[in-house]
Amino acid sequence: xxxxxxxxxxxxxxxxxxxxxxxxxxxxxxxxxxxxxxxxxxxxxxxxxxxxxxxxxxxxxxxxxxxxxxxxxxxxxxxxxxxxxxxxxxxxxxxxxxxxxxxxxxxxxxxxxxxxxxxxxxxxxxxxxxxxxxxxxxxxxxxxxxxxxxxxxxxxxxxxxxxxxxxxxxxxxxxxxxxxxxxxxxxxxxxxxxxxxxxxxxxxxxxxxxxxxxxxxxxxxxxxxxxxxxxxxxxxxxxxxxxxxxxxxxxxxxxxxxxxxxxxxxxxxxxxxxxxxxxxxxxxxxxxxxxxxxxxxxxxxxxxxxxxxxxxxxxxxxxxxxxxxxxxxxxxxxxxxxxxxxxxxxxxxxxxxxxxxxxxxxxxxxxxxxxxxxxxxxxxxxxxxxxxxxxxxxxxxxxxxxxxxxxxxxxxxxxxxxxxxxxxxxxxxxxxxxxxxxxxxxxxxxxxxxx
Amino acid sequence: xxxxxxxxxxxxxxxxxxxxxxxxxxxxxxxxxxxxxxxxxxxxxxxxxxxxxxxxxxxxxxxxxxxxxxxxxxxxxxxxxxxxxxxxxxxxxxxxxxxxxxxxxxxxxxxxxxxxxxxxxxxxxxxxxxxxxxxxxxxxxxxxxxxxxxxxxxxxxxxxxxxxxxxxxxxxxxxxxxxxxxxxxxxxxxxxxxxxxxxxxx
Numbered sequence: 031x032x033x034x035x036x037x038x039x040x041x042x043x044x045x046x047x048x049x050x051x052x053x054x055x056x057x058x059x060x061x062x063x064x065x066x067x068x069x070x071x072x073x074x075x076x077x078x079x080x081x082x083x084x085x086x087x088x089x090x091x092x093x094x095x096x097x098x099x100x101x102x103x104x105x106x107x108x109x110x111x112x113x114x115x116x117x118x119x120x121x122x123x124x125x126x127x128x129x130x131x132x133x134x135x136x137x138x139x140x141x142x143x144x145x146x147x148x149x150x151x152x153x154x155x156x157x158x159x160x161x162x163x164x165x166x167x168x169x170x171x172x173x174x175x176x177x178x179x180x181x182x183x184x185x186x187x188x189x190x191x192x193x194x195x196x197x198x199x200x201x202x203x204x205x206x207x208x209x210x211x212x213x214x215x216x217x218x219x220x221x222x223x224x225x226x227x228x229x230x231x232x233x234x235x236x237x238x239x240x241x242x243x244x245x246x247x248x249x250x251x252x253x254x255x256x257x258x259x260x261x262x263x264x265x266x267x268x269x270x271x272x273x274x275x276x277x278x279x280x281x282x283x284x285x286x287x288x289x290x291x292x293x294x295x296x297x298x299x300x301x302x303x304x305x306x307x308x309x310x311x312x313x314x315x316x317x318x319x320x321x322x323x324x325x326x327x328x329x330x331x332x333x334x335x336x337x338x339x340x341x342x343x344x345x346x347x348x349x350x351x352x353x354x355x356x357x358x359x360x361x362x363x364x365x366x367x368x369x370x371x372x373x374x375x376x377x378x379x380x381x382x383x384x385x386x387x388x389x390x391x392x393x394x395x396x397x398x399x400x401x402x403x404x405x406x407x408x409x410x411x412x413x414x415x416x417x418x419x420x421x422x423x424x425x426x427x428x429x430x431x432x433x434x435x436x437x438x439x440x441x442x443x444x445x446x447x448x449x450x451x452x453x454x455x456x457x458x459x460x461x462x463x464x465x466x467x468x469x470x471x472x473x474x475x476x477x478x479x480x481x
Numbered sequence: 482x483x484x485x486x487x488x489x490x491x492x493x494x495x496x497x498x499x500x501x502x503x504x505x506x507x508x509x510x511x512x513x514x515x516x517x518x519x520x521x522x523x524x525x526x527x528x529x530x531x532x533x534x535x536x537x538x539x540x541x542x543x544x545x546x547x548x549x550x551x552x553x554x555x556x557x558x559x560x561x562x563x564x565x566x567x568x569x570x571x572x573x574x575x576x577x578x579x580x581x582x583x584x585x586x587x588x589x590x591x592x593x594x595x596x597x598x599x600x601x602x603x604x605x606x607x608x609x610x611x612x613x614x615x616x617x618x619x620x621x622x623x624x625x626x627x628x629x630x631x632x633x634x635x636x637x638x639x640x641x642x643x644x645x646x647x648x649x650x651x652x653x654x655x656x657x658x659x660x661x662x663x664x665x666x667x668x669x670x671x672x673x674x675x676x677x678x679x680x681x682x683x
Contacts, residue, residue: 126570130520133520135682136644136678136679137644137678137679137680137681137682138680138681138682139681139682139683140681140682140683141682141683181564181565181566182565182570184566185565185567185568185569185570188567188568188637189568189569192568192639192641195641196641199642199643200643
């Protein structure tokens with residue numbers, strides 16, 4: 031009996047060691063192959079976008095290796111490139127797939143936790159940052175607006191509200207720098223309701239947008255857009271909410287806004303500039319002292335790096351009217367703040383991982399020594415990688431201009447301006463039709479070709 | 482230090498299990514009336530429930546015999562806009578089609594092509610005017626004007642807290658008289674579901 035037990039024990043130890051060896055080999059094999067980080071693999075696509083060839087970028091994206099972990103990123107980039115290509119229907123199909131995937135990825139995954147503890151954060155299935163999940167609905171709504179499917183855009187407006195409500199319930203309210211409300215998504219929602227003549231819903235959306243922009247001004251370097259102030263005044267006036275109207279009138283001190291009745295004789299041009307490219311995550315290795323090991327260890331952490339800056343603003347001319355775009359969504363600032371707020375958790379995970387890996391290497395060295403110990407050490411070094419994944423086809427920021435125009439067909443001139451208001455690039459869009467009481471959406475992606 | 486081994490074993494077994502579970506596509510056919518809820522979103526079952534309810538309701542109400550007695554002919558209905566005011570991109574045409582089919586087949590109501598459908602037919606008629614033989618040519622201006630228009634909305638109320646969401650759908654359909662805007666029939670179907678998401682995945 032005793033013999034049998036010893037035999038089983040020995041067999042077990044053998045099995046463990048065998049597993050160990052196999053596992054180490056697997057480590058090296060799989061990760062030497064996938065050694066470059068996600069963000070470095072993206073440069074080909076970035077080049078095509080820079081040269082204004084979204085269709086080539088799309089082809090390059092399709093050629094990238096199919097990865098279950100990065101499926102969401104593939105879908106988001108695909109959707110972005112499809113809409114850059116003016117293929118709004120296909121873009122929405124990709125966004126719908128992305129939404130379903132996010133839904134499926136709800137909850138804590140045991141596999142992800144084990145992987146991120148034993149190897150690194152890139153072994154987790156990518157679920158998207160909070161702001162990325164919200165922007166899916168924003169861009170999807172813009173697609174439906176481009177297709178003149180207002181009711182479908184309204185569906186997205188309701189979904190973005192659900193998403194933001196869910197976000198607010200999960201995040202601590204006392205930290206103002208955390209992204210829980212999306213001012214620009216609320217604003218687009220308001221425009222959708224207003225065009226559908228659902229005045230009270232539009233007013234509520236504009237109010238929420240206004241409250242969110244007040245926070246944006248502090249945290250994301252985005253001031254309250256002038257047109258939002260006009261919209262608030264117009265709708266409060268229309269709904270006859272006197273006290274609030276007077277209060278805002280005194281606060282804003284704005285002249286020359288059109289009342290709802292006056293505006294109903296006009297159509298509106300809504301111009302959106304998707305400016306530059308959002309920042310990219312890079313890996314930086316830092317060496318820090320581990321209190322539990324009493325020695326120095328090195329860990330890999332993600333940091334954001336700014337990509338090519340776009341323009342400062344754009345000037346729109348239509349029917350002898352001129353308007354300059356205003357910053358409405360500073361995606362760069364939101365992304366950087368979002369990573370900042372996740373940093374303590376990411377660092378803690380990296381430290382725990384480093385300790386585990388060190389102990390494992392030590393154990394192997396004591397028990398096996400030699401080659402296996404070297405292999406494990408190399409594996410540990412190679413597998414220490416930062417998660418540099420993010421939605422890379424997002425712009426650096428979104429800017430908007432809203433102009434009331436008499437119904438008719440017009441040519442629209444778009445001039446891209448730099449910080450000193452010099453024209454860097456200009457475009458003429460012909461035959462834009464403006465209809466009474468309707469909004470015409472015009473979008474432009476712009477990247478500085480020189481940067 | 483000893484605690485590392487079971488962890489490694491665990492990881493290995495887990496990797497193996499995950500690797501093995503991901504092979505092969507399995508297809509099994511099911512009856513169209515079988516209820517299978519996957520995501521909790523609007524699905525075929527909801528669509529079927531709505532159309533069943535609406536069809537029995539619209540055929541059993543007073544507007545039909547009243548109209549037939551008064552006008553001595555079958556009512557002609559056109560499908561107008563059914564607006565989706567819900568939280569989801571819902572395909573409304575499925576239950577509208579179901580309703581059209583059931584009503585036409587009942588022999589008590591006639592349908593004319595809706596505004597989206599008739600474009601094709603008009604183009605074809607114009608084409609016939611140019612290219613078809615005289616005795617087979619269909620003349621223009623012979624369309625039948627509808628007596629009633631079917632309009633409707635689908636609304637949702639969603640209440641969610643963490644993992645749980647309560648979804649409430651309400652489908653309203655109105656049959657409106659083209660002559661005097663009277664609503665002769667109002668159909669309504671409500672559906673309520675509780676959707677619980679998993680907190681843990683493997």
